[in-house]
Amino acid sequence: MTALVDEVTDLLQQLIRNACVNDGTPESGQEQRSVDLLASYLEGSGLDIERYEPVAGRGSLIARIEGSDPQAPSLMLMGHTDVVPVNPDGWKRDPFGGELVDGEVWGRGAIDMLNETASMAVAFRKLADEGFTPKGTLIYLGVADEEALGTYGAEWLTEHELDAVRADYILTESGGFQMPLPSRSGPKMPVMVGEKGAYWCKIRVNGTPGHGSMPLRTDNALVKAAEVVRRIAEYQPETQIHDVWRRFVEGADLPEEMARMLLDPQAVRSFSQSVEDIGLARMVHACTHTTFAPTILHGGVKTNVIPDSVELQVDIRTLPGQRAEDVRAQLAEALGELFGAVEIEGLADDEASASSMDTPLWETLNRATRQLVPGASTIPFMIVGATDARFFRRKGMTAYGAGLFSDRISFADFSSMFHGNNERIDQESLRLSTEFWGLVAKDLLG
Ligand SMILES: [Zn+2]
Structure with missing residues (x-):
């Protein structure tokens, strides 16, 4: 395993152990724990980091790599830090242990969506460490309260701190898994253009x-x-x-x-x-x-x-x-x-929301997917639940659900793990998605 995989595995384990369980009450979640974790992870690479905490404990974190050209399109990678409650009786492992077993990280949020929150942060830090100087600004948002109604997270930020979270393009959960489709020409990876x-x-x-x-x-x-x-x-x-x-x-x-x-x-x-x-x-x-x-x-x-x-x-x-x-x-x-x-x-x-798929970001996602999974291409799909993307679409921004997963976890297992028992993610998927965000940022923001 490469250092990159160790790094994203470790960050994911810590996010799981923070157990930011959101049961819908204002005092639950306590995402500030993961804001502290992400801040200490991202600090030291010369990044500009801001914290927002609309009520005590319900924190979100924004980090930015400023672009050199204010006219160039900007991109935000957004991952939520909260998770839904569990009933441990249905689990084979401690839901908040973040154990690594046979190449898989176990725990609440391993699929929804701490895996992406972690891989986005690692890709972001890696770009900063490499001295990435994009034309358009790259933003990372670790956001609270997605699992309730976004009241102390995405909704609050888009209502009260719009300038801090404004970007031409937003990427969040969750696409890039292999659907059991008998395609005639290679794997087709969904990008969520609407919900x-x-x-x-x-x-x-x-x-x-x-x-x-x-x-x-x-x-x-x-x-x-x-x-x-x-x-x-x-x-x-x-x-x-x-x-x-x-x-x-x-x-x-x-x-x-x-x-x-x-x-x-x-x-x-x-x-x-x-x-x-x-x-x-x-x-x-x-x-x-x-x-x-x-x-x-x-x-x-x-x-x-x-x-x-x-x-x-x-x-x-x-x-x-x-x-x-x-x-x-x-x-x-x-x-x-x-x-x-x-x-x-x-x-x-x-109401339902959707973004156009006729955008440069769509082409970028397709290129990055192809590069990491030869022969694959992206197809538009729709999330049947709700994500934070809707708040950004309502403000006129283009938001997609994206990612890149290995074929180790079947589609049936993948879809049953959202809010389900025995949530886990394989390290190959963590590697793929970390590399994916890096390629996407470089391709789009150049
Ligand atoms: Zn989610």
């Missing part, structure tokens, strides 16, 4: 209270809610073959039959219901549909009381161009005559 929106809502189902000993023909809110849940779970919204999906399928260079199928709304649906690879099935489905996941149900007050009110929460993810009224129309379709019996309250409404 779905989130419409979270509360659905209140009302009934009439009564005595639990005489349930016949009562107006039981819980029984009604069960039917509401069933209808939402079984609802099949229209399949949408949108632009990013079309360009993904075209770029993947698939056997003709398969490409035709993935561009045909009817066939896409039956593909995702029948294909064996469950990770692929879920991904294809989520990329081409609005999704509805009932996630929370609260109701009832006492065993012997017929409940008069039940509250259901649904996690709905929208496609580009969809708005709250489109989602409500879909819910009306799903619930049929029950729609009139419920009240819907929106909890969060974050």
Whole structure:
């Protein structure tokens, strides 16, 4: 193993051990620990480092290598330092031990996304040490609070310190993994050019209270809610073959039959219901549909009381161009005559976002990918969850999710490790991504 791999492995292990667990409360996360770590790692290479801490403990760090030409495009490498909570019972290793086992680093955040936060920092420091003098400015941002709503991280920075985080191009999580596609011409590495929106809502189902000993023909809110849940779970919204999906399928260079199928709304649906690879099935489905996941149900007050009110929460993810009224129309379709019996309250409404793929950065990513994985090329894809990229796209910046991973971890394992058990990353992927960021910076900023 080279010194570079040791360096990124070590930094990743320390980030994992810092355990900046974000449970959504303002006092969780405590990313300041990793800000201190990153600052001490980056210091000493003559870099300009700034810290931002909107509330105690919720810190972010920005380091810059100033460009020589103010007109030249600038690039920001952004990695979040927080992670989601774990249930250690489901893990084979200590989730915060950062153990290196058989060439893999284990721990919460190894995939999402401390691996990239570490490899970006190592690439950045290496460029600084080499005396890299770019035309356009290169920025590194280690950002807090991605795993909640970005309130103390990307949202705060883009609202209050826009000049500090403004760049023409932003790279963040997460692309460059090998998808199980039968491409006719070499591996196709996804670059995330957009992400779905989130419409979270509360659905209140009302009934009439009564005595639990005489349930016949009562107006039981819980029984009604069960039917509401069933209808939402079984609802099949229209399949949408949108632009990013079309360009993904075209770029993947698939056997003709398969490409035709993935561009045909009817066939896409039956593909995702029948294909064996469950990770692929879920991904294809989520990329081409609005999704509805009932996630929370609260109701009832006492065993012997017929409940008069039940509250259901649904996690709905929208496609580009969809708005709250489109989602409500879909819910009306799903619930049929029950729609009139419920009240819907929106909890969060974050529209989908996308950046153009016709940019110099796109070409740069393609060249760097090809150089490190001969025969590979990049294809556009869409993240079905949410990342900090959305805050920057809303301010008019081009933001992609990128990276470069080895083929050691299968796509099914890769996608199940986000917020899942036994999160781990192989050192070959750490090497690839560290070299990738370096090549990208040199190619774009020159
Ligand atoms: Zn993440």
